[in-house]
Amino acid sequence: MxxxxxxxxxxxxxxxxxxxxxxxxxxxxxxxxxxxxxxxxxxxxxxxxxxxxxxxxxxxxxxxxxxxxxxxxxxxxxxxPLFPQGAGGVQHMLAQWADNALFWTAVPYTMQPAGLPHIFGKAPPEVIKAFGADRAAMMGGTRRASVADAGAQLRTYLAWLEQQLADGRRFLCGEAACIADFSVAQSLWYIRRAPPVATVLQPFGRLLDWVERVQAFGHGTxxxxxxxxxxxxxxxxxxxxxxxxxxxxxxxxxxxxxxxxxxxxxxxxxxxxxxxxxxxxxxxxxxxxxxxxxxxxxxxxxxxxxxxxx
Missing domain, CATH: 3.40.30.110 (Glutaredoxin)
Incomplete structure (x- = not known):
């Protein structure tokens, strides 16, 4: 192989x-x-x-x-298994929502002025400008949420996820991790790269504990x-x-x-x-x-x- x-x-x-x-x-x-x-x-x-x-x-x-x-x-x-039977069809629907709606809310929210220095580090202005032009061309004029709209949407989404964990389950669809966990985790990982912006996560204690469990899987060898x-x-x-x-x-x-x-x-x-x-x-x-x-x-x-x- x-x-x-x-x-x-x-x-x-x-x-x-x-x-x-x-x-x-x-x-x-x-x-x-x-x-x-x-x-x-x-x-x-x-x-x-x-x-x-x-x-x-x-x-x-x-x-x-x-x-x-x-x-x-x-x-x-x-x-x-990445798609455990016990997680049913909801794992696929939750993963697709996370890869689309959650992702396209988390990214513009994180890319606000307070988050940019943490996402780009010490990159010079011309690099940031080139990145913006490249992504604008990728999007083809698609309208994305403003920071204010993204913030409101994101807080709603995070509350939904917190509610999903309210019964004490370890992962989003039960006791075993599934595709939904990794699809959601990517957006929270991105937000957490910018600490001034990541304060939006602080009210959601169960969700923060959950994301630590997912991140603990590491990246393999x-x-x-x-x-x-x-x-x-x-x-x-x-x-x-x-x-x-x-x-x-x-x-x-x-x-x-x-x-x-x-x-x-x-x-x-x-x-x-x-x-x-x-x-x-x-x-x-x-x-x-x-x-x-x-x-x-x-x-x-x-x-x-x-x-x-x-």
């Missing part, structure tokens, strides 16, 4: 979600640090244009979006890997995950398709369709530096179109 290679950067909330899951599973993994903003030539060589962070590489299989990455990790290391070495691993791989294109999905195996996120960072990835189900789409691409790769996406949150985008 190929090593798990996480392409990420230290300050990425979704990367922290996956790092904690790798710690929960007590897995060993390779760490490739990617640029925070464009250009990302080594990323594009593997993903074909998908620019969100993180993504997971296993040989020449490239898994995009943490919703899919988490399922893949759980299949490879099923114990302890990892060692750095150069991006060039990750490209070499993809290029040298002789096999990829077994895939099929399910019938009645509206697309034929081998068809040229594009896959595009429907919310933000809408950069299409084009290739030959090699896998399709209700849960996943996979396309084969060829890159001069990475060789033949198969790029995988979840179905929720992505649009498949026949042919290359216009």
């Amino acid at each position: 190929h090593d798990l290679i996480l392409h990420h950067y230290a300050g990425s909330p979704f990367s922290e979600k996956v790092r904690l899951i790798l710690g929960f599973k007590q897995l060993a993994w390779k760490s490739v640090t990617v640029p925070v903003i464009l250009p990302k030539p080594d990323v594009v060589a593997l993903t074909g244009g998908y620019r969100r962070t993180p993504f997971l590489q296993i040989g020449a299989d490239i898994y995009c979006d943490t919703a899919l990455m988490c399922r893949v990790i759980d299949r490879l290391a099923p114990t302890p 990892h060692e750095p890997l150069a991006a060039s070495d990750a490209l070499g691993i993809a290029r040298a791989a002789t096999t990829t995950a077994a895939l099929t294109v399910a019938a009645q999905q509206g697309f034929e195996a081998g068809a040229e398709v594009s896959v595009t996120p429907t919310d933000y960072a809408q950069d299409p990835v084009t290739g030959r369709l090699v896998g399709l189900s209700d849960d996943e789409v996979a396309i084969e691409r060829h890159d001069e530096r990475a060789g033949r790769v198969v790029v995988h996406f979840p179905r929720i949150g992505y649009q498949i179109r026949q042919g290359s985008p216009s």
